[in-house]
Amino acid sequence: MPKGMNQKFKLYRLAQIMLEKTDEDHYITMPEILAALEEYEITADRKSIYNDLRDLEVLGIEVEGEPVGNRYHYHVVSRPFELPELKLLVDAIQSSRFITERKTNALIRKLEKLVSKYEAMKLQRQVYVSGRIKTMNESIYYTVDAIHNAISENRKIRFQYFQWNVKKEMELRHKGAYYHISPWGLSWKDENYYLVGYDSNAEQIKHYRVDKMLHIQMSEEAREGKEHFKKFNMADYAKKSFGMFGGKEQAVKLLVENSLAGVMIDRFGKDIMLIPADEEHFTVNVDVHVSNQFLGWIFSLGEGVKIVSPPQVVEQMNQEIARQAQKYNGNAGAE
Structure with missing residues (x-):
């Protein structure tokens, strides 16, 4: 038999051919395998290919041959992902x-x-989601990686943070000054990625939209804030924050119509206790970061939800309702 050309690439090309051209529903014959190898200027005999197909299992590529008529059909039967x-x-x-x-x-x-x-x-499929707008910050892919590296190496990070202005331009916050933060985790909330970290100057836990972070650098300084994160639950933190806006964490009691039980469970999880109040309502106690976003969420549920306590949160809601009413009453009759 003539010695095949490019023999050192034969097993690699064979694996490529089998993975690309076969699956559970598509097969390839021995003549087709030999022809496909020839396209890469590799010649081989049948016997060597039989051995090579068995050797592919060492690479984690399991090939099966099935008799069809007077010849065998070969295909890959398992892959890392279904x-x-x-x-x-x-x-x-x-x-x-x-x-x-x-x-x-x-x-x-x-x-x-x-x-x-x-x-x-x-x-090659399209997922259409109403209102879906992709980020324009191309560096986010690498920002996430840099954050993970800093966490694994127990280092602080430095970055600039921006917001969009009315001219649709990036506008650096704090006049372009760098934020110096100890990263402790990443949270995916309301379709956005957030860094959750410790701000040593403010002595508190803060979060930042990853797609609004620029020019991230790993610091030589070790992370701080470990004592704050010993019992910190990242998922719980995200659940308590509405739109990931800040606010004082408080235990809030709500009176809710029975028809909205699913809304409460979807938002706060199945561990919450739904306590019957009457035939049409139940009460539920939840820990939340009380912010205008939380009050807005309550307001969006209409008459189906009412804040019962604590009194200061009830008063916050009354003040927000009055403020909004004044704003729109001031526009009455305007054209």
């Missing part, structure tokens, strides 16, 4: 606001390489 799993990943990437459009497409193309060319077509 197609439904990859579809979920694609959907999550496409629906995530904090990943830019360009990075979204690049990530999906990489995921497509994990399946055959036939299944890759099924990953």
